[in-house]
Amino acid sequence: MITIEKMIQENRANCVGCYGCYNICPKKAIVMKEDEEGFRYPIVQQEKCIQCEACSHVCPVIDSIPEAKGETPDTYAAINEDWNIRRESSSGGIFYLLANYVLKQGGIVYGAGFDEQWEVVHQAAENQAMLANLRVSKYVQSRIEDTYYKVKKTLESDRQVLFVGTPCQCVALKRYLKKEYANLILVDFICHGVPSPKVWRRYRTWRTKGKEIERISFRNKNLSWERYLLLFSFKNNNKYLAEDLNHDLYLKGFLQNLYLRPSCHQCKFCHKNRPTDLTLADFWGVQDVLPEMYDRKGTSLVFIHSAKGKKIFESLPAKKMKTEFNKAIQYNPSMVSPAVPSKNRQRFFDEFIAGQQSIDQIIKENTKIPLVQQVKGILYRVLHHIPGAVWTYRKVRGK
Ligand SMILES: Cc1cc2nc3c(=O)[nH]c(=O)nc-3n(C[C@H](O)[C@H](O)[C@H](O)COP(=O)(O)OP(=O)(O)OC[C@H]3O[C@@H](n4cnc5c(N)ncnc54)[C@H](O)[C@@H]3O)c2cc1C
Known part of the structure; x- marks a missing residue:
């Protein structure tokens, strides 16, 4: 099997920086080093390496799983009706409801928060105070550090876990765990890519x-x-x-x-069927697709990938409305393409x-931005304020 170093030598964009190899190495032989662009890559310390190949096996790129060919996921618009919560959430505040579902059962939530230097690092929250730091998107690649190891320990202690991360981080965690855990809720989001x-x-x-x-x-x-x-x-x-x-x-x-990280431009994890329980996103264009779910305060888009995800989503106290997958992603291309x-x-x-x-x-x-594009942008924004105008504009342009 190809080594992680060879894979990176062949093309730096192969490495997604998921920390799967770092977490699985039984000899702690891998360090994650920032390159000149500011993205971290694994370096194997040869003197500690025992050639067990665990790092190659966990790597979601070397040993990539073919895209799951399932049904189109059930797709919903959703709103957390508590404005105080939604105000401090990126979109419709659905992450907060999921997190509370887990905290109420004595579980632990793992997500991305700021550290003391305002760098973005995955961390655990066991109560409301700790949860505050995990809320709201941070548009920076988060450092996983030893989070997969900690998630496994928590799962094995029979506590419920909610892990939220980019699609590649979620796949890496699954590969690290090697088996299904009934007490794990895995949630990714539509990811445009992670900045340096x-x-x-x-x-x-x-x-x-x-x-x-x-x-x-x-x-x-x-x-x-x-x-x-x-x-x-x-x-x-x-x-x-x-x-x-x-x-x-x-x-x-x-x-x-x-x-964005070079690997984001060839992302292998943005497809409609994902190995997570739920995918969260901003419902861009909701005013055209489901005007009754639009109030300018943030609407979530939720895709359901598993029976577990369905059960949990149905239990959440949120305003929900089912919609069509293709209509819902028309302004959100990152669901299906890098x-x-x-x-x-x-x-x-x-x-x-x-x-x-x-x-x-x-x-x-x-x-x-070139002038022509600037004018088009202004026109589009103005049309958005006239009911039906965007629809007519697209019809005329055949889009
Ligand atoms: C880098 C990035 C790119 C995104 N691109 C898109 C996009 O193209 N289209 C779209 O619709 N939505 C995108 N999102 C998702 C969107 O911004 C919201 O996170 C999502 O809709 C959930 O919102 P919420 O209100 O339910 O929860 P929030 O309270 O906003 O919760 C956000 C959750 O995401 C986790 N998180 C935050 N930052 C990171 C990070 N850097 N890495 C890993 N996990 C993180 C937090 O821990 C938390 O669990 C992106 C998010 C990120 C972080």
Whole structure:
């Protein structure tokens, strides 16, 4: 079997940075090292390696499972009707309901939270206070560290576990566990791709300019759910709140696919049938598909992949409405296809690595949108405010 080092040598984009190999190695011979772009890759310390090949076997890319050819998953729009909860959630606040379901039974929730340096790391929550840090999307690749090992220990102690992660992290956890656990609820989300932690670090340093951070939210909803507002609250009572995604450089670069992990552009895990129990997402375009589930405050899109997922979702106290899979994903291509890299990706990283210019300058230069595209964007946004206009516009354009 091919080794993980050979796989990475052949093409760096083969490694998704899931930490499966790091967790499974019986000799702790693998270290995860950040490269110049800021993504972590495994390095095998040869003096400790016993050639057992556990790392190759757990790797979801080397030993990839063919896409499950199941039925189209049941698809729902869902809303957590408690606005206080939904306000502090990325979309419709369904993760919070799932987490509570598990915490109430004495279980543990594993998800991505900030550490003390405001880096994104997977961690456990055993109560409401700990859960707060796991809520809301962090648009940075999260470091799994030894989370799969901890999940297994928790499962074996017969406690319920909710694990939420990117599609590749969920597949890696399944491969690490090697068997099904009735007490595991596995949840992924539609993933556009994960940005570089080093870009996030540099942006954060530039944005804070030495001020002490109290809180960061990538999805502040003060103005609206759709606007992707990045918020930094500082300890001196000041704050930074972007007007919308086009006014925040970091989110602009993220959504233009300027600094996603190379493997995200050839993602093997974005298909309609997934090995998880549920897939969560933002229901983009819900105002056209199910206007009665749209209130500008955030609607979740939920795909059900298993009987366990169905049972749990049905028990959640949320407003739900069934819909059609194809209609629901029409504005969310990442459910079934990888993100195409920005044509400026290479130039961005050449400049980023050279370190001659500040991060804001590099992102600004590489995210300039041509005038024609800007006008089209404005037109589209204006049409969205006129009932039926978007539908007519698409009909006319044959889309
Ligand atoms: C990098 C990234 C890309 C995404 N791309 C899309 C997309 O293209 N289309 C779409 O519809 N939705 C996307 N999402 C998902 C979406 O933003 C919401 O997370 C999802 O709708 C759940 O929202 P919620 O309100 O139910 O829960 P929230 O309270 O927002 O819960 C978010 C959950 O995701 C976990 N999480 C947060 N950040 C990360 C991370 N960096 N890595 C792993 N787990 C994390 C948290 O631990 C928590 O469990 C993406 C999320 C991330 C993190």
